[in-house]
Amino acid sequence: xxxxxxxxxxxEIPPNLVKNEALARIMDTSDAWIRERTGVxxxxxxxxxxxxxxxxxxxxxxxxxxxxxxxxxxxxxxFATMTPDHFFxxxxxxxxxxxxxxxxxxxxxRQQCTGFLYGLQLADAHVRAGLAKxxxxxxxxxxxxxxxxxxxxxxxxxxxxxAPLAPGEWEFxxxxxxxxxxxxxxxxxxxxxxHEGAGRGxxxxxxxxxxxxYDKLCVPGVGFKHRPFVDxxxxxxxxxxxxxxxxxxxxxxxxxxxxxxxxxxxRNGLTTGDLSLVLMHQANKRINEYVQRALGIPDEKVVHNxxxxxxxxxATIPLLWDECARAGRIGPGDLVLLxxxxxxxxxxxxxxxx
Ligand code: UT7
Numbered sequence: 001x002x003x004x005x006x007x008x009x010x011x012e013i014p015p016n017l018v019k020n021e022a023l024a025r026i027m028d029t030s031d032a033w034i035r036e037r038t039g040v041x042x043x044x045x046x047x048x049x050x051x052x053x054x055x056x057x058x059x060x061x062x063x064x065x066x067x068x069x070x071x072x073x074x075x076x077x078x079f080a081t082m083t084p085d086h087f088f089x090x091x092x093x094x095x096x097x098x099x100x101x102x103x104x105x106x107x108x109x110r111q112q113c114t115g116f117l118y119g120l121q122l123a124d125a126h127v128r129a130g131l132a133k134x135x136x137x138x139x140x141x142x143x144x145x146x147x148x149x150x151x152x153x154x155x156x157x158x159x160x161x162x163a164p165l166a167p168g169e170w171e172f173x174x175x176x177x178x179x180x181x182x183x184x185x186x187x188x189x190x191x192x193x194x195h196e197g198a199g200r201g202x203x204x205x206x207x208x209x210x211x212x213x214y215d216k217l218c219v220p221g222v223g224f225k226h227r228p229f230v231d232x233x234x235x236x237x238x239x240x241x242x243x244x245x246x247x248x249x250x251x252x253x254x255x256x257x258x259x260x261x262x263x264x265x266x267r268n269g270l271t272t273g274d275l276s277l278v279l280m281h282q283a284n285k286r287i288n289e290y291v292q293r294a295l296g297i298p299d300e301k302v303v304h305n306x307x308x309x310x311x312x313x314x315a316t317i318p319l320l321w322d323e324c325a326r327a328g329r330i331g332p333g334d335l336v337l338l339x340x341x342x343x344x345x346x347x348x349x350x351x352x353x354x
Contacts, residue, residue, distance in 0.1 A: 002194045003201030004124040004135075006352060008069065009322035010062025011188035012055045012140075013309065014046040018157060023181055026153040026165055027173035034181050039285020043184030043310035045144045048154075051085040053094045055187035056140040060099055063322075067191035069134055071099050074191075076132040077106040078122050080115030080139045080314040082343070083146070084108065087229075095138065113281045113342025114207070115139055115314035117350050120338075121205040123192040133194040139314030140187030146219075147180055148241050149173065172238075179244050182283070184310030188318030199333050200353045206264040207348035208256070216245040216252075217343040253287045253341040257349075258294040261339050264349040272297050276334035276354075277324060281341060282306035282316040291339070303329070313342065330354040 019042050020031035034040050046055065056079070064071060079092040090108025095101075111118040116139035126132035150169060155161040165173070173180070195201050221239025222230045234240065257280065265271060272278075278301055280288045285306050292302050303320055312319060317338050324330050334354040341347040 001198070002127050002130070002196060003198070004120070004127040004192045005195035005201040006190045006321065006354070007193040008063045008065070008067025008191045009188065009318060009325050010059045010066060011186065011315075011319050011322040012059040014044045014050065014055065014185045016045045016047065018043055018045055020181070022157050022159070025156045026149060027170065027177045027180070029174075029177050029181055037286065038182060039304065039306050040182060040310045041307045044186065046142050046185045050142065052081050052083050052140045052142045052187070053085050053091050053098065055142065055185065056091065056095050056138050056189065057098045059140065059187040060095060060136055060138055060189040063136065063189040063191045067193065069191050069193070071101050073134045074101050074136050075104050076123070076126055076135040077101065077104060078109060078119040078135065078137045079106065080109045080111065080119045080137070081141055082110055082112045082115070082313055083141045083143060091140075111209070111342065111346045112344060113283060113311070113313050113316065114340040114344070114346040114348050115342070116317045117205070117338060117340050117348040118207060118346070120192070120202060120350055121207055124202045124205065127192065127194045135192040136189055137192055137318070138187065138189040139316070139318045141313040141315055142185045143183040143313070144185055146183070146240070146242060148176070148238060176241055178246050179242060182311045184312050186309050186312035186315045186319055188315045188322050190318055190321065203335070203351040203353060204264055204268055205348065205350050206260055207346075208260065209344050209346045211344060213248070213345060214343070215243065216248045217345070218243055250284065250287060252345055253283060254290045254294070256345070256347040257287070257291045257339050257341050260347055260349040261291070261295055261337060264337070264351055268351060270335070270351070274335055275301055275337050277329060277336045278302050278339065279317055279320040279324070279336060280339045282309070282320070283311045283341070
């Protein structure tokens with residue numbers, strides 16, 4: 001029986017560290033509010049012009065190097081992102097070319113914060129079916145393209161300008177502060193390899209989606225529901241900025257993540273006592289603390305990094321994996337539970353042995 005083993009991981013964090021205090025220069029917010037309600041202390045932003053693929057390239061190179069895999073061995077790419085470089089083509093092929101891979105199949109998947117878990121299931125299914133042996137699974141995002149801030153606001157954020165923002169702009173930025181303070185840019189990748197024998201690799205997946213309430217977390221405009229798909233009216237209304245009903249999303253995330261974690265453990269005859277580590281999507285530290293309490297998992301088994309990076313959507317779970325793997329926290333055979341929830345709505349859990 002072939003199993004999908006995570007053989008190596010890598011990540012890339014962009015250069016511009018932005019503290020909560022810096023955001024308070026361009027909107028009515030504070031370090032205390034953001035820390036208390038979300039757990040975020042800093043996030044990293046790309047320079048203007050850096051794309052999701054630009055971040056994914058070094059992350060993937062590191063993952064290949066740590067797995068001891070040459071680029072020509074890769075036989076499948078799965079790229080999860082909700083912030084692609086272009087409307088089309090997708091990022092998978094761009095990454096394939098930049099890494100100098102053979103012309104292998106490349107999937108682009110859009111399950112937002114659950115994207116990496118969907119990607120792992122695709123990789124595992126290809127391994128089990130004998131269709132691929134060495135797969136690059138990437139989660140990467142450049143959220144800063146969603147931040148509708150003026151050049152003046154960006155200059156204040158960087159500390160280059162001291163003068164206060166014009167009142168209209170300050171008010172506009174404040175109206176969407178519940179959203180913009182959460183997100184950061186980042187990329188992470190894993191190399192999945194076909195592995196013979198039990199005791200290591202992906203154990204099980206449990207994925208779900210329900211689009212009934214998609215509009216509680218979505219980008220309302222710039223889509224092919226409109227003709228043309230983008231126009232001045234949409235831009236003027238700010239329809240390119242995501243809508244998020246924070247309290248609804250919070251409630252759904254805590255409920256679904258708890259349920260899916262319990263369900264995957266139960267159907268594998270496992271308990272939380274069998275887990276070495278739990279890596280949850282990093283949207284809000286309070287969400288994860290709630291899920292941790294509901295599952296009864298001790299602090300030492302739960303790793304967070306939202307304080308450093310904010311929510312990096314498809315990159316959060318592989319970023320956590322990469323940090324834990326490099327810190328020696330995932331040994332051979334260790335059972336790790338990955339849990340995510342995101343726009344769609346989508347959610348899921350994956351059990352993996354290191
Ligand atoms: O990957 C999935 C992505 N999204 C999520 O998972 C988001 C899940 N939801 C959340 O994380 C939380 O709902 C938020 C962090 C978005 C908001 O926290 P909350 O505790 O639910 O706050 P709220 O929306 O109920 O707002 C409470 C107050 C409001 O002021 P008033 O009406 O009480 O005067 C907001 O205007 O906090 C205000 N507020 C802020 N104040 C300072 C909202 N955002 C901010 C802010 N700074 N950034």
